Structures are given as C-alpha cells and as structure tokens.
Amino acid sequence: MNPILKSNNYIPDVEARTMPDGKVYLYGSRDNPGDTEFCSTQYQTFSSQDLIHWQDEGTIFNSTDEIYGVNNGLTLGAPDCIYYEGKYYLYYCMYGNRMGVAVSDTPVGPFRNLGNITPADRQSIDPAIFVDDDGTCYYFWGQFHLQGGKLDKDMKTVIPETINSNILTEHEQGFHEGASIRKINGTYYITYTDISRGRASCLAYATSKSPLGPYKKRGIIIDNTGSDSEDWNNHGSIEMFQNNLYVFYHRSSQNSIYNRRVCIEPLSMDSDGNISEVHMTSNGVEDHFPANSPINVRHLSKMRLKLPFNSLIHPMSLMPRDNEEVLSYTKNQDWIQFNRVDLGKKCQKVEIDAASPKPMTVEFWIENNHKIGQITVNPTGSTWNIYKKFAGQIESTSGIHTIWIRFVSKDNAVGRLGDLKDFCFKEE
Known part of the structure; x- marks a missing residue:
C-alpha cells in the first residue's frame, strides 16, 4: 500500500532499478523527519521481489564516514545507480552542485568513492545514468535545463564533444529537475519533474529515437497535488518489472515539504508508446484493502x-x-x-x-x-x-x-x- 515503506522511512527522489538478481532496488535521497531542509548525509536503499514487501538494506553511502571515501559532511541529493560490466556504480550529488560516482561489487554497497564527474561537478544537480543496448553509457544532469553526453570508460568523464546542453528546458518542456532515462521498445523515455502546472508537483515524460535527443514532450504521468497541505515537488522514475510498467514517485507528508515518501502506481502504455496519466491511489500495486481490516x-x-x-x-x-x-x-x-x-x-x-x-x-x-x-x-x-x-x-x-x-x-x-x-x- 502507499506509501510503500514503513512510516519512519522518508525516501524521496527514487530511482527504481531492476538489478541482475531480479530484485528491484530503490535508490533515493533520505529526509530526516521533522527537519527543515531536504535530504541528509546518507543514502539508504530497499529491495523487493514483488513491489509489496520491502527489505531495508541499510546505509549504502554516507558523506560523514571515511569508509565511503567522502568525509566532507555535505548533504546528499538525488542519486542514480546502474550495473555495468560486473560493478555497481552509484552516481550522487551534494550541496554545492557537487557530483561524483562511487562503486561497489553489490547493489547494496558499501559504495566507495571513485571521484568527481567531469565537467558536471559544480554545475548543477540530479544525476541520471543510462546504459544503452550497445554498452554505451550516457550521463545526464541539470536543473531548469537538462544536459547530457556520453560517458567515458572511466565512468566519471563526460566526453565534451558529445554534450547536449539543452536536451530539455523549463520554458519549452516545463523541465524543472530530476531527469530519469529508460529505453522501452526502441524509444528513449526521459521522465522529469515538471513545473508547467504552476508547481513542481508533476512527473512528465518526453521521448526520442536517440539518447541525447531531440526529445518531444508527450504528457504528464502523475501529479501529487492534494497528498498533503504542504506538497511542493515530485521526483521519481519509471521502471519495467516482470513485463509491467510502474511509476515510482514521492509525496509530501505531515504538513511539511521535507517529509517525503515513496509511492508506486501501475502504468499503461498504448501501441504508440503513450503513457496514460494516473492518479495517486491508496493501494498502489495492491488490488484493494481487504474487508474487516483496520x-x-x-x-x-x-x-x-x-x-x-x-x-x-x-x-x-x-x-x-x-x-x-x-x-x-x-x-x-x-x-x-x-x-x-x-x-x-x-x-x-x-x-x-x-x-x-x-x-x-x-x-x-x-x-x-x-x-x-x-x-x-x-x-x-x-x-x-x-x-x-x-x-x-x-x-x-x-x-x-x-x-x-x-x-x-x-x-x-x-x-x-x-x-x-x-x-x-x-x-x-
């Protein structure tokens, strides 16, 4: 049921990734309940085999612990994670527009820092990583305008001559932040936080025949307006799991823009690749609340x-x-x-x-x-x-x-x- 995690887990900005072991892993930032700032200094991940029962895998990266290779105490924003050539790469951002990558042998870490992302470091926020069918890696980042390019084999250098600096913009497509990349039936889908309805409460999507565009905005996937008196932003991803498509998004809670929690809704796609907008529900991926149960x-x-x-x-x-x-x-x-x-x-x-x-x-x-x-x-x-x-x-x-x-x-x-x-x- 939504929210999908226990009440004391505030995990927003989620990238849901189906990893080689068949489980879905949630990679998101972590809000401190009752705080007056977004996010914290830790990433905490959860895994599931059915999208209903979630296992807390604990802290996978922490900017205040030297065992992770970054001991600067900076707040960690929205991450992304991929499996590539036997390793798991966690892309993170920090306050001050810092961007870096950490690596692990497992999807639950501990991830150890590899270094900063060039030239994205200090430019903006919200990393997104994508591996195409031919093994080429692409890195995306940005707020208000989305940038992206091919990633070098070192997994931390965006090749300068491949960079597109205006894949999506706020004034054209309502792009606010939070890009996420998937490929479905040969088409590239970017989902992102959309501000075109006046607040950053929507997840929208755009499509292209090429990873770096040009992209055409297709519509809104979900709008979290009405979930809480202080709802403000949305950030999430779409993911295919067991041949079904889902959207992972977050809602505000407890009259605060900071206490954000992850939810899921099933999606439907027509033969032309259009995703229908869905409404927030209480039950999410479960069919209904059973009778005679509180x-x-x-x-x-x-x-x-x-x-x-x-x-x-x-x-x-x-x-x-x-x-x-x-x-x-x-x-x-x-x-x-x-x-x-x-x-x-x-x-x-x-x-x-x-x-x-x-x-x-x-x-x-x-x-x-x-x-x-x-x-x-x-x-x-x-x-x-x-x-x-x-x-x-x-x-x-x-x-x-x-x-x-x-x-x-x-x-x-x-x-x-x-x-x-x-x-x-x-x-x-």
Missing part, C-alpha cells in the same frame, strides 16, 4: 487542502504516533480519500479509533456523492492524545469502493476537531 490514515491518497487566505490556520495533517500515524488538526468539512476499500459481501458497521476533547461527527461517503453512514464521537478527554474506539451503523454496502471520510463539528464546536488513527468496515 486501515491507518497514512494510506490516504488525497485530502482537502487549506485555502490560501487561511495561511495562519494549522491545516489538517498526518502526524507520527508510535509506528503509525494519526490525522490531526481536522476542522469542520475537512475530508480525506481512500481508494479501493473492500466492504465485503454485506457491510453494515464501521469502527474508528479517534481522540478528541470536543464532540464531532465522522461521515462516510462513497461514489456518486452517496453518504452511507456516520459515527458520533464524544469527547475522549481534555487533550488530543486519548484514543477510544467508536462504532456506527452504515447502509448495507458490498464490494470495493472509494471512501471519503468527512469531519463535521457538533454542538457548535469550533476550530480544531478530533484526531483519527484508523478505521475499519466490518461485515455483520
């Missing part, structure tokens, strides 16, 4: 966003609690959305785990603006950290549905309403 609020796919003129009011947001999360700062008429929830064959009851010093009503809606029931929440204590179970009857409903949960004030309560931890539909 659903934590961290799996919401969209929420009601704060209005521009309410900038001084704390918006509804997810907040960490133990190993899960709770939805806090709800207000009258706020709502959250969950996709593909199985209500079984005949569901007539719903339960929630909530905390509130005020009375409120929690409503449940499905498609076609149809309300199926509600729960009255009575005060649980004098603070927002005393949780109790509440239950209510719903209209007899079956099958898989999109669920909207709406919060409504009761008895003239104003301001912040109750916190919600999880909910569960139950068959009688």
